[in-house]
Amino acid sequence: MLLHVVAGLIQDDTGRLLACQRPAGKHLAGKWEFPGGKVEEGESIDAALVRELDEELGIQVAPGASLTPVDHDYGRGPIRLIPMLCQVISGTPVAREHEALRWCSVAELESLEWAEADLPILAEWCALRRSRGEETA
Numbered sequence: 001m002l003l004h005v006v007a008g009l010i011q012d013d014t015g016r017l018l019a020c021q022r023p024a025g026k027h028l029a030g031k032w033e034f035p036g037g038k039v040e041e042g043e044s045i046d047a048a049l050v051r052e053l054d055e056e057l058g059i060q061v062a063p064g065a066s067l068t069p070v071d072h073d074y075g076r077g078p079i080r081l082i083p084m085l086c087q088v089i090s091g092t093p094v095a096r097e098h099e100a101l102r103w104c105s106v107a108e109l110e111s112l113e114w115a116e117a118d119l120p121i122l123a124e125w126c127a128l129r130r131s132r133g134e135e136t137a
């Protein structure tokens with residue numbers, strides 16, 4: 001069965017993107033990812049995003065546009081990773097479930113070791129920024 005996973009792309013007001021490091025002892029430990037998680041049965045993508053970011057980071061967000069979903073299999077069954085732009089309405093992110101959080105410029109994003117399924121999402125996000133003329137931040 002295809003598992004749907006939502007991933008939130010959060011920018012700060014200087015254009016940096018929030019990256020989160022997966023904790024030790026978990027699948028893909030130490031890799032960087034976007035905050036989010038599995039969409040529960042009967043739950044909308046937007047509702048899953050709002051719930052996961054509240055649970056993981058203690059922030060309230062408004063879901064925005066989605067980027068292109070990525071289908072991937074780490075050998076544990078197929079997943080569909082759904083990237084969603086989102087706006088923080090309230091709160092400041094705190095690493096409740098992650099090893100570390102980092103606000104990253106494009107250069108910093110490229111220096112991290114990402115979960116493989118996130119690579120196409122990062123490429124799309126960087127292309128989107130370039131097309132808006134925001135590539136230098």
Ligand SMILES: Nc1nc2c([nH]c(=O)n2[C@H]2C[C@H](O)[C@@H](COP(=O)(O)OP(=O)(O)OP(=O)(O)O)O2)c(=O)[nH]1
Pocket residue numbers: 005006007026027028032033034035036037038074079081115116117118
């Ligand atoms: N949340 C999130 N998960 C991601 C990303 N990229 C990526 O490949 N994944 C994968 C890791 C897991 O295989 C799957 C779901 O992640 P999860 O954090 O909700 O679940 P988990 O690893 O706690 O799963 P499990 O140990 O309970 O089986 O999606 C990402 O950017 N964010």
